[in-house]
Amino acid sequence: MEIDELERRLSELSTSEIAYKDGMAFDWSIMTEHVEIDGCPVRKIGQPGFAYAQPGMPRGLTIRKNSRFNAVPEHVHDYVELSYVYRGRCPQTVAGERLELGRNEVLLLDALCPHAVAALGEDDIMLSMTVSRSFLRRSLESSLSRESAVSRFLFNALNSETDHRGHVRFHCGESRRIRRYMQEMLCELYDPSPNGPEIVLRLFQLFLAELMDCYERELVRGAADGAAGPTALVTGMLGYIDREFAACSLEGMAAEFGLSPNYATALLKRHVGKTFRQLVQERRLVRAAELLCGGATAGAAAHAVGYENMSFFYRKFHDKYGCTPAAYRR
Template structure:
């Protein structure tokens, strides 16, 4: 299927949309699950959607489905019992999420956990919004294939798999300029509308790629903001971790400790300390080496203790930091 045909199919009005445009209104009472009315902040919120039906769709892998939202038909505040991704193919989509107004622009994505209350405003004729419905097993498989446990998006998805956590979270991805998000969505839609025997496997891989792109886009956007993104408590925790593990600390270790992705942790440390991760590690090692020299340790013993295997490199870095060789540093000590 070519993209022009895909665009035309998505823009075609259904019979129900023509009726809504003419003034008819859908009776949402028929869609509510009256046996499930969670109380959120002292308000009863209805559940919409049948998980058993929503997660079985021809051309899609088990646990993943895509539906186009009806235009001219606002959706009242509700929750689901599955994770949902809203994607605006074209136009805009006004929403209220957790009581706050939010507008999704073209090519933007909204990730909603199961118990996040949200409402969708009336979509116009050229406003096309798609909803991706995801089961927990599908999420787990996708995480195993595409994401580590670090990063904002993967932490959100891991939270969605946990029965003991709050499921009212959401993440807004301002991915309007991302060619990958649009391409992955288009290719998934083509597999849905013209399915083959390989479509479920292809759609599954495309979904994994979509998650990776969302994670990268979100963290790149955070790094471009002027506001501090890493709380001072986490900076202190990062510095303490580096001091304790300087002899064998890696960026991956630190990122895992902070529950961040390595690139994100590195960039934020640079922003808030003015030094790179390796500069911080070297400083901590050299400070510890100097302390050992103060106690009478030899240069070789101090270097080995703080993790330097290359003595020439240790001498070079020590001289850069203290302006003298380790031997000269020891000789300055009173006898």
């Protein structure tokens, strides 16, 4: 399927959308199941078995276009939902907060996060991805670098936020990758190829990786603007270490974020469980191992990542990898 055909398919009014446009209203009273959220009954919509099974999609993931001209009252689900605005805008009320998603933005909603969706206009296209929590966790783990302190921290922070706050908004309107990955997944949905589920699985993992990059960039911008909370500051410092590990100091990093060295150390220790020195050593050793695999000598690898004392480098490398640099290189 070509993108022009996808655009036509998404714009086409369904039978129910034509009815809604003509004034018919969906009878939400047939959804009789409710759950109690903060002492108030909230309607529950959808069933896990239906949500996680769709032809051509990997088990645990479905994608459906939201009906236009039909408001959806406050409700919760049994599953995690990712709302994606393909075109136009989508006003929502999420956990009592009014927000409006713009083109190419994504909203992650935990299963028990109450939300309502206003009626969409004809030029507003929103897609809902329903995801099992286990599928989301596995996909996140596959999407992120196992060696990146930033990735590990963001993974834990995102899981914490979705478990407790209930929703995360990704301001990714300028990301070309988010749109491309979504378009390719939709093409597989409407015109499946023989290996469609595997292709969609890989695209979804790339989609998540780009979401996390957008999330990190937004947090780092908040840190740079001086309006950052602890999560943004720690993310910014971890990114700084990832970039500057070969020649950085605690004092230099703290000054970059307008912090005292003692406060920077306390933030890292509290939120990551490691000191600045430990994080720098980890990053240097990971990069040295990569260089050794690429054919570099131990001396060249040590020098490239900031070690001047070879004995210290050999000792730290052996502590992490259980062998000498020469043995690792072989």
